[in-house]
Amino acid sequence: MEKKKGGKGGPEKPVKIGFEKALKELEEIATRLEEGDISLDESIRQFEKGVQLARFCRERLDEAERKIEILQKGEGGRVKRKKVDVEEDTGEITNEDDLQGSLL
Template sequence: MKKTAFEDNIKRIEEIIGYIEGNQVSLDESVKYFEEGMKLIKECESKLETTKKKVVKLVSKDGEMTEEPLDEGEENGV
């Protein structure tokens, strides 16, 4: 299966966290990585929000399948 840009962004964020937490870079480099990470996080949040709006659940009504928007509580597994 081909990785999506979202998955690539998550992988890169994990790499950045590793660099910063591992003290593998200077303070200046840490700041640059932090800025890059924040940009990637915002891109991921935007993609998640777009995807969330597309999610629907199938509900059987009168023997027919219909689509209804995902309830707010259900998105958190409630």
């Protein structure tokens, strides 16, 4: 019953898989399960993989944190990031008073 042991048996984690690929794979899994001509074992494996991929995709969608930064030249010419606020409706940077217009 318990087959968590040994990396092979357990459901593999979609570590380096891209979002698009994960999404595509999800669709394939859905199609495969809907067609239903795979064994019960395989169905369960596919289902587990689907659950994993869906979780991965959801996490990936939400993992970014709304953050708008602008690069500014600091002392000694080092470029630094500066967080700015934007007006969502217009896309306007609201605290742009002392912003440099270029990195030159």
